[in-house]
Amino acid sequence: MSGVLALSPFADSVPLFVDTLGAFFRPRTLFGVLVDGVAKAALYIMIASGLTLIFGLMGVLNFAHGSMTMVGAYLGGLLMVLVVGQETGDPTRLLVFGLGVVVVFAVLAAFGGLLEIGLIRPIYDRPPLSQILLTFGLTLILDELARIVVSFYGLQPISEWQAAMATKPDVLGQQHDLVVASVSGLKLFEIACGILAVVVIWVFLTRTRYGLYVRAGSEDSEMAAALGVDVRRVFTVVFALGTGLGGVAGILLAWDPSWGASVPLAVETLLPAFVVVIIGGLGTFRGTVAAGLLVGLIDATMTWWFQNAIAFTGLPEMTIFLILVIVLVVRPQGLFGVEEVGGH
Amino acid sequence: MAISPSDSADLTASLLLSYARDHVVHLLVIAVLAAYPGIYAIAVNSPLSAQAVAVLPRVETMVAVLYFGLFAISFDFVSGYTGYLSFGHTMFYGAGAYLVVLTANGKIPFLSASTPFVLLLVLCGLLAVILALLVGVVSFRLSGVYFAMITLGFSQVLYVFVRDWNYLGSNPRDGVAVTGRTAGFEIGIPGVDSASLAIGQLTGDTAELLGVVTLTTAEVSYYMVGLVVLICYFAMQRVIHSPFGRTLIAIRENEERARAIGYNTFYYKLGAFAISAFFAGTAGGLFAGYRRSVTPESGFYFLTTGDALLASIIGGFGTLAGPLYGHLFDESVREFLSKAGSGGGLLPYLRSNLGQGTLETVIYNGMTIGESIDVFLNGRAALYVGIVFVLFVLYVPNGLLGTVRGRLNGTVAKGFPMWFRQRLPDRDSDQSR
Numbered sequence: 001m002s003g004v005l006a007l008s009p010f011a012d013s014v015p016l017f018v019d020t021l022g023a024f025f026r027p028r029t030l031f032g033v034l035v036d037g038v039a040k041a042a043l044y045i046m047i048a049s050g051l052t053l054i055f056g057l058m059g060v061l062n063f064a065h066g067s068m069t070m071v072g073a074y075l076g077g078l079l080m081v082l083v084v085g086q087e088t089g090d091p092t093r094l095l096v097f098g099l100g101v102v103v104v105f106a107v108l109a110a111f112g113g114l115l116e117i118g119l120i121r122p123i124y125d126r127p128p129l130s131q132i133l134l135t136f137g138l139t140l141i142l143d144e145l146a147r148i149v150v151s152f153y154g155l156q157p158i159s160e161w162q163a164a165m166a167t168k169p170d171v172l173g174q175q176h177d178l179v180v181a182s183v184s185g186l187k188l189f190e191i192a193c194g195i196l197a198v199v200v201i202w203v204f205l206t207r208t209r210y211g212l213y214v215r216a217g218s219e220d221s222e223m224a225a226a227l228g229v230d231v232r233r234v235f236t237v238v239f240a241l242g243t244g245l246g247g248v249a250g251i252l253l254a255w256d257p258s259w260g261a262s263v264p265l266a267v268e269t270l271l272p273a274f275v276v277v278i279i280g281g282l283g284t285f286r287g288t289v290a291a292g293l294l295v296g297l298i299d300a301t302m303t304w305w306f307q308n309a310i311a312f313t314g315l316p317e318m319t320i321f322l323i324l325v326i327v328l329v330v331r332p333q334g335l336f337g338v339e340e341v342g343g344h
Numbered sequence: 345m346a347i348s349p350s351d352s353a354d355l356t357a358s359l360l361l362s363y364a365r366d367h368v369v370h371l372l373v374i375a376v377l378a379a380y381p382g383i384y385a386i387a388v389n390s391p392l393s394a395q396a397v398a399v400l401p402r403v404e405t406m407v408a409v410l411y412f413g414l415f416a417i418s419f420d421f422v423s424g425y426t427g428y429l430s431f432g433h434t435m436f437y438g439a440g441a442y443l444v445v446l447t448a449n450g451k452i453p454f455l456s457a458s459t460p461f462v463l464l465l466v467l468c469g470l471l472a473v474i475l476a477l478l479v480g481v482v483s484f485r486l487s488g489v490y491f492a493m494i495t496l497g498f499s500q501v502l503y504v505f506v507r508d509w510n511y512l513g514s515n516p517r518d519g520v521a522v523t524g525r526t527a528g529f530e531i532g533i534p535g536v537d538s539a540s541l542a543i544g545q546l547t548g549d550t551a552e553l554l555g556v557v558t559l560t561t562a563e564v565s566y567y568m569v570g571l572v573v574l575i576c577y578f579a580m581q582r583v584i585h586s587p588f589g590r591t592l593i594a595i596r597e598n599e600e601r602a603r604a605i606g607y608n609t610f611y612y613k614l615g616a617f618a619i620s621a622f623f624a625g626t627a628g629g630l631f632a633g634y635r636r637s638v639t640p641e642s643g644f645y646f647l648t649t650g651d652a653l654l655a656s657i658i659g660g661f662g663t664l665a666g667p668l669y670g671h672l673f674d675e676s677v678r679e680f681l682s683k684a685g686s687g688g689g690l691l692p693y694l695r696s697n698l699g700q701g702t703l704e705t706v707i708y709n710g711m712t713i714g715e716s717i718d719v720f721l722n723g724r725a726a727l728y729v730g731i732v733f734v735l736f737v738l739y740v741p742n743g744l745l746g747t748v749r750g751r752l753n754g755t756v757a758k759g760f761p762m763w764f765r766q767r768l769p770d771r772d773s774d775q776s777r
Contacts, residue, residue, distance in 0.1 A: 133657055137737060321504070332486045
């Protein structure tokens with residue numbers, strides 16, 4: 001028995017467990033973990049919502065989504081590095097950020113639209129696997145192109161782009177006292193961005209004519225086409241929007257020290273995005289938001305446990321994938337998913 | 345009526361003949377692969393040496409093509425034939441690889457560090473089968489994208505686990521290397537020294553053939569790994585051509601109908617998953633035995649499955665042998681476009697064969713041709729492989745072997761002799777005249 005225990009990665013942490021449990025349930029800790037979790041959730045939701053829109057309508061699991069986020073991070077970072085100087089004040093920096101969001105969204109949406117028309121549209125009638133494969137190939141190309149461009153300008157493609165991170169306003173870099181604990185400004189900013197993104201997407205889906213088309217197309221694209229909706233154009237628009245959203249998530253990540261603009265960001269964001277989309281149920285925006293919150297909170301909790309009790313670096317990441325497996329076992333269609341979607 | 349001895353001898357002869365006829369193409373492929381190190385050696389020493397070094401993959405690379413090809417074939421066995429995309433397939437490969445390295449380091453209870461490698465390969469396979477049964481029982485309740493995602497989830501859990509578990513090595517993030525066993529991993533009959541040869545670049549055996557040709561360690565590894573891959577391939581091919589394999593295709597084409605006919609598709613899928621895992625584990629074992637080290641990325645990361653997927657798509661999905669050619673293609677392109685110091689490739693070739701004047705010509709904004717070659721060719725293989733891959737998905741959806749099969753109306757083994765005979769001068773009509 002002791003041999004088995006020695007094999008376990010958690011061996012040295014067993015006696016600590018009860019003490020740490022007590023420490024975890026202090027209001028201060030709980031509040032910190034909650035804010036941390038919601039901030040992570042906001043990022044996850046922003047990364048995953050584009051993916052979920054595209055899958056819900058077109059049934060294409062877009063493997064290139066992470067690369068779009070990566071391109072967005074570099075593009076946004078470039079814009080901010082060019083405009084923001086040492087003396088630029090905080091309000092101006094936030095303004096530049098807002099401008100960056102618009103520019104990144106526009107550029108990537110245009111790019112996504114072109115991709116859809118040029119590459120994905122010709123293979124809609126093929127089995128869904130081909131579309132997965134095509135976007136998988138796109139990831140290879142985009143990542144390598146990014147690596148070429150980035151190293152051409154003398155940056156390290158693997159490590160985070162520090163210059164872009166330095167354009168962050170000072171307010172966001174500092175700690176702020178809030179209720180019981182001090183919280184970093186960046187996390188609050190991320191939460192605000194996340195809420196804004198969710199509200200905008202929700203309004204688009206439920207209050208605009210195009211959102212109506214999207215929802216109708218997700219439900220039954222043939223029927224929508226029969227009723228006179230130009231489904232092909234809706235497909236293009238949604239692919240463009242989804243790609244743009246991925247890019248916007250990227251510009252936010254360029255400021256976050258635990259992510260940062262780098263080429264591996266593509267893969268690092270792709271996997272959590274998949275997890276969130278699958279847990280929420282493929283193609284439901286509501287599910288994605290719920291799953292994002294779930295994954296974010298659990299991630300934050302596990303990060304705290306790792307930092308304070310369990311000496312196993314991979315704990316948060318492993319838990320996220322375990323949740324994916326458990327959710328799929330218990331509820332294969334995801335939390336809010338409809339059974340028919342995705343089970344080709 | 346009793347069959348006379350001469351009749352049965354005739355029958356055996358004709359059976360053998362038809363068997364041989366069916367396998368002519370296999371024999372040809374094996375012969376070409378077996379002759380490759382010789383061809384390479386001759387080409388490199390010929391007047392066209394520089395070109396040969398630049399274009400032909402090295403024998404070391406070919407060893408990798410063989411063991412990873414086996415992994416890609418096993419991936420195709422389950423994904424191409426049942427239609428269930430096993431996106432976490434790398435977990436079996438990694439499990440096999442880690443088993444070999446950890447056993448050699450004495451970290452696996454009850455297994456001594458000097459366990460014969462051939463036995464280890466079987467154990468790798470069995471470990472993978474156990475893993476596959478555990479994962480499969482849960483995962484085959486799902487289908488489509490969900491199946492791909494749950495297997496991905498399992499493999500990522502294992503990836504994080506081996507990456508961060510300190511028991512495996514002093515720095516598990518950078519992988520684990522064989523430290524507890526200085527001898528090479530021998531393939532052959534265990535215990536019989538004269539009937540087994542060690543693989544590995546540094547620890548492998550060299551061998552003398554008929555006292556004339558001396559085989560280098562890479563060439564010995566190539567043949568020994570090739571032998572295992574060949575046996576595994578024929579085993580899988582046998583299964584695919586059995587009624588069991590036909591049922592798998594039925595499941596791919598229409599699972600509901602297969603179930604309606606009365607097949608318990610769940611057990612068939614699980615069986616296919618386990619068989620394919622066995623060979624993926626063996627491939628992982630070969631990989632670790634040859635490289636003598638394994639990293640979490642090369643063993644368990646999902647992009648390793650991505651490489652198998654790439655090989656399958658380029659070679660032909662659901663063709664079994666295709667992925668080997670697909671991976672050969674992939675590796676050749678990668679090596680051709682990589683910066684390899686000793687192994688040749690396009691970049692060193694251009695550097696040494698373009699004139700100094702050409703290299704220093706400025707083409708754009710102060711960038712010379714030499715620099716632009718560096719930027720676009722130095723280790724950029726992934727870019728071109730990606731482009732080739734996208735083109736294949738768009739324009740050659742059946743892959744290399746799949747397209748050839750389509751042209752020949754059947755497998756190459758059956759179709760090629762037929763095609764060949766049609767183009768021969770018509771012997772039969774000559775006789776009748």
